[in-house]
Amino acid sequence: MKIVNVTHGSFYAIGAYAAASLTAAWLARGYPPMLSYVVLVVAAIVVAAPFALFIERAILRYLYARDEVVILLATYALFLILEDVVKLIWGVNPYYIAQPYALLGSFQVAGMAYPTYNLVLVAAAIFFGGGLAWLLHGTRAGKLLVAVIHDPEVSRAMGVNVGRYYLATFVLGSLLAALAGAFTAPTVSVVPGLGVEVIVLSFAVVVIGGLGSLPGAALGAVIVGVVRSLSVHYLPQVELFVIYFVMAAVLALRPRGLFSLAEPRKI
Amino acid sequence: MRKLLVALAALLLAPGAFAQNVKIGIVAFISGPGAAPFGVPAKNAADFVVDELNAGKVPAPYGKKGFGGATLETVIVDEAGTTTTQVTEFRNLVQKHNVDLVIGYISSGNCLAIAPVAEELKKFTNFFDCGTPRIFEDASYKYVFRTSSTATKDSVGAALYVTDVKQNIKSIAGLNQNYAWGQDSWGDFELAMKVLMPNIEVKTSQMPKLFAGQYNAEISALLSAGADVIHSSFWDGDLEALILQGGPRGLMQKSMTILTAGETVMHKLGNQIPDGTVLGARGPFGPYAPNNRYNQWFAQGFEKRFSAPPNYASYQMAQAILGVKLAWEKAQDAANGKRPTNEQLGAALENMTYEGPGGTVRMALGKGHQAIMETAYGTTKLVNGKLTLVNVKRYPAEKVNPPEGIKSADWIKSGFKPK
Numbered sequence: 001m002k003i004v005n006v007t008h009g010s011f012y013a014i015g016a017y018a019a020a021s022l023t024a025a026w027l028a029r030g031y032p033p034m035l036s037y038v039v040l041v042v043a044a045i046v047v048a049a050p051f052a053l054f055i056e057r058a059i060l061r062y063l064y065a066r067d068e069v070v071i072l073l074a075t076y077a078l079f080l081i082l083e084d085v086v087k088l089i090w091g092v093n094p095y096y097i098a099q100p101y102a103l104l105g106s107f108q109v110a111g112m113a114y115p116t117y118n119l120v121l122v123a124a125a126i127f128f129g130g131g132l133a134w135l136l137h138g139t140r141a142g143k144l145l146v147a148v149i150h151d152p153e154v155s156r157a158m159g160v161n162v163g164r165y166y167l168a169t170f171v172l173g174s175l176l177a178a179l180a181g182a183f184t185a186p187t188v189s190v191v192p193g194l195g196v197e198v199i200v201l202s203f204a205v206v207v208i209g210g211l212g213s214l215p216g217a218a219l220g221a222v223i224v225g226v227v228r229s230l231s232v233h234y235l236p237q238v239e240l241f242v243i244y245f246v247m248a249a250v251l252a253l254r255p256r257g258l259f260s261l262a263e264p265r266k267i
Numbered sequence: 268m269r270k271l272l273v274a275l276a277a278l279l280l281a282p283g284a285f286a287q288n289v290k291i292g293i294v295a296f297i298s299g300p301g302a303a304p305f306g307v308p309a310k311n312a313a314d315f316v317v318d319e320l321n322a323g324k325v326p327a328p329y330g331k332k333g334f335g336g337a338t339l340e341t342v343i344v345d346e347a348g349t350t351t352t353q354v355t356e357f358r359n360l361v362q363k364h365n366v367d368l369v370i371g372y373i374s375s376g377n378c379l380a381i382a383p384v385a386e387e388l389k390k391f392t393n394f395f396d397c398g399t400p401r402i403f404e405d406a407s408y409k410y411v412f413r414t415s416s417t418a419t420k421d422s423v424g425a426a427l428y429v430t431d432v433k434q435n436i437k438s439i440a441g442l443n444q445n446y447a448w449g450q451d452s453w454g455d456f457e458l459a460m461k462v463l464m465p466n467i468e469v470k471t472s473q474m475p476k477l478f479a480g481q482y483n484a485e486i487s488a489l490l491s492a493g494a495d496v497i498h499s500s501f502w503d504g505d506l507e508a509l510i511l512q513g514g515p516r517g518l519m520q521k522s523m524t525i526l527t528a529g530e531t532v533m534h535k536l537g538n539q540i541p542d543g544t545v546l547g548a549r550g551p552f553g554p555y556a557p558n559n560r561y562n563q564w565f566a567q568g569f570e571k572r573f574s575a576p577p578n579y580a581s582y583q584m585a586q587a588i589l590g591v592k593l594a595w596e597k598a599q600d601a602a603n604g605k606r607p608t609n610e611q612l613g614a615a616l617e618n619m620t621y622e623g624p625g626g627t628v629r630m631a632l633g634k635g636h637q638a639i640m641e642t643a644y645g646t647t648k649l650v651n652g653k654l655t656l657v658n659v660k661r662y663p664a665e666k667v668n669p670p671e672g673i674k675s676a677d678w679i680k681s682g683f684k685p686k
Contacts, residue, residue, distance in 0.1 A: 092299065092307075093303040096511060102515045106515055106517075112490045112491060113515070113516045113517045118483065186511075187481070187483075187512060188508045189504035189506075189507035189511065190504075191504035194480065228484060229484040229487070232487075232488050233487070233488045236472065237474075239474070240474075
């Protein structure tokens, strides 16, 4: 959609809060703990979907014709508003749900324990990343979406309902962000400002990978994760700086990111 | 009728009768990450203590209503925002709200910024929570006080505790937030451990940014380092995240982990905190508070009103107000019942010793402006599914605080020598 959507951070936080509060309520009532994973997913989708629909229909659809910078500023403004909406709904006290994190046990690697839930997160990331790639490149709707992103005007002339594609894409993207928050919720204390942390890191990931590239985002995420972990282990003093150093280095060598797409020239 | 008029005149002329209210500016985090663990419990404590004082329900010598008979009223200010905002808010409290005195501040950065402004405006100000020792070590003030002790006590107490309860410590590691509190806490702990055990090895010092939330990489680094003791001054969501992420990975089982601010989450996380974790409460507060009549009054009344036990921030706010009350009444008595000036109030609090819900508070440092208190640490143990603290050790104030006139770091380096 050629939108640098800062509200993704808000949807991540909304997903985490919805999952933490509703899963905690589920467990408090003595319902089966194994089903809490389903509650995590359902809670994030049910709570985040109305927000996504409202934002796209009430605000963003009027801005698509504007410059990309205007849309970036609008999503940033929405991000700030949603930060306060989250505080209004859930308050400022931290939420936590530890059970789903510990429920699956742990496994040993080189004498160190790792929670099995972390493996589930890796599997979920691969599943959703692969699913998204298949959706974009393996289905008719995905191919039409690529066409809409490339040239909405011609797509409209060819009979594609561009508005519907924009809506579906924005809602799907927002729900993926909410799901990411929901899956992360059991591993952290859900506190105000959660969205800020993730959006800064996500920005580094997509800039390293190349804006608009799915393989680039995947590689960028791996690079950020591995570089940060190596720094934590071997040179913790530079941990705060190392991700931005990598980002700067990549941009110096490849200004559009590692997997930047060739820009087709419009005539 | 004549008798009635005489009685009315006598009542009006009686000291304290119809006295002007005492307006207190209370500053604490009401929003933001510092609100839940510190600000709101402290504000609740202020509400509770002020109401109890106005009703004359506090045990002696705090039994007189309000401050010397004058009713207390508060102006609450949110500490969230930049240091510049806090300086502006402080000026507003003094010049717009005309408060008689200010009690507040959790952030060390805010305390450092407010102290010279309080001095400039000649406004009596009592810091109730912030921990940096630099306030009275780097400067001298007439109107500024702190009725809680500094962070040095927490780090030195932590070092003493781990060396007391664990044999053959060969290595330590740290996980602290990358800002003044985390750096100072780790710095003092590392220094104290090196003094106590000169051959100690520092395996790793992790300093993730404040509110990073995800600590799996740091936990892996700590697990692979395999230090005998891990020190952390984490608080709020970061502390909860560390316990939630480190617990299932056996971090607290592999290394003795000391959490200097752990008390703030012990009621919330309860049995999520692994056995063998060492918890601090920044002094003799909460589970470490003495069983004196002030603590009985405060802890029971607070829990009844707010349906939650008071944490260390609540205790520090309570003892801050009670200390100022005693000083106010002492100054009022010295002024033959007249309302004390800020100068008289300050002179009365200087070098004062008093009892509060956390025990004895002695204004012994900073030319009588800085309090010292004992401290305590204990180790968690689940008993019938309930979190308890065992192996509790208390350290007298003189053992964990520097003597007057010596900076904390110099005192630790000297091997904790008395002056």
